[in-house]
Amino acid sequence: MQTCLVVDDSSVIRKVARRILEGLDFRIIEAEDGEKALEACKHELPDAVLLDWNMPVMDGYEFLRNLRQMPDGDRPKVVFCTTENDVAHIARALHAGANEYIMKPFDKDIVTAKFHEVGLI
DSSP, rough: EEOOOOOOOOOHHHHHHHHHHHHHTTEEESSSSHHHHHHHHOOOOOOOEEOSSSOOOSSSHHHHHHHSSSTTTTEEEEEEEEESSHHHHHHHHHHHHHEEEEEEOOOHHHHHHHHHHHHHH
């Protein structure tokens, strides 16, 4: 079973993502900020990361830059999930190593399509 780390400061978003991803046969790990997510990755590198951009302590962009510098940190497929929709944010995320980008609010069809595009399902 593949593992997905869901990183978002909103417990509601994490709950919705968990329900969708468990339905796609993922085991879920949760973190409410980038710092906690980085610690989780040091213990167990996930197959996928569903990553919020704006969070306290460490934002998604900084987490992604740190993840990609870890040993095997290029392996997880990272899907940014945020309300930031301008081209500059999208380009910055992709340049930092994100594999895909989805907008909030999201649903099962959007998550399924993006995870399929990056080869996770």
